[in-house]
Amino acid sequence: DAKTTQPNSMESNEEEPVHLPCNHSTISGTDYIHWYRQLPSQGPEYVIHGLTSNVNNRMASLAIAEDRKSSTLILHRATLRDAAVYYCILRGSMDSNYQLIWGAGTKLIIKP
Amino acid sequence: KAGVTQTPRYLIKTRGQQVTLSCSPISGHRSVSWYQQTPGQGLQFLFEYFSETQRNKGNFPGRFSGRQFSNSRSEMNVSTLELGDSALYLCASSPAGGLAGVNEQFFGPGTRLTVL
Helix, strand or coil, rough: EEEEECCEEEEEEECCCCEEECCCCCCCCCCEEEEECCCCCCCCEEEECCCCEEEEECCCCEEECCCEEEEEECCCCCHHCCEEEEEEEEEHHHCCCEEEEEECCCCEEEEC | CCEEEEEEEEEEECCCCCCCEEEEEECCCCCEEEEEECCCCEEEEEEEECCEEEEEEECCCCEEEEEEECCCCCCEECCCCCCHCCCCEEEECCCCCCCCHHCCCEEEEEEEEEEE
């Protein structure tokens, strides 16, 4: 199963952009890259996902490297409410019945 | 649309007992997945059900089992509880139609199980 590697923690200042990196060097051609976040005392929350092209939604942007071995989640203007653990996950192929394989995540700390 | 609901939210059991946790997915979602979350191991996949059939299973002992009903509601059962089973158990639902890789999962708040 393909795995992801993320920094354990990152700090950022409020109202500044945040770039959260993720390495997935063993990604297969059919794996989707998903990002979730988990706020304290809550279940994980979907943020964004993509396959090959960069993606934008109201929460964030996802930049995917051309070789798909890495990706970056971009929060354009971090707020205190964005403090959470961010998980970069590969949504497996049909061979693995589409299960999500979770890594350790990055704890994002936002400084006021 | 109501979100994923899990009951109970908190549970205290003793070693050797068994426990059943319940999950009601978002209306129209046919896939339900279960995860165990502990500080040491993080989020670990237990199993996934789709249309009442177990579609995939993680690396957990047979004491962990689950089922899904025709209305997509799901239950998971843990028999002969051990201290190490203390964890947050999360349920997630997904439409899971067609190319499931594109479907996001919607998580419930979890059931906090404490085994004494």
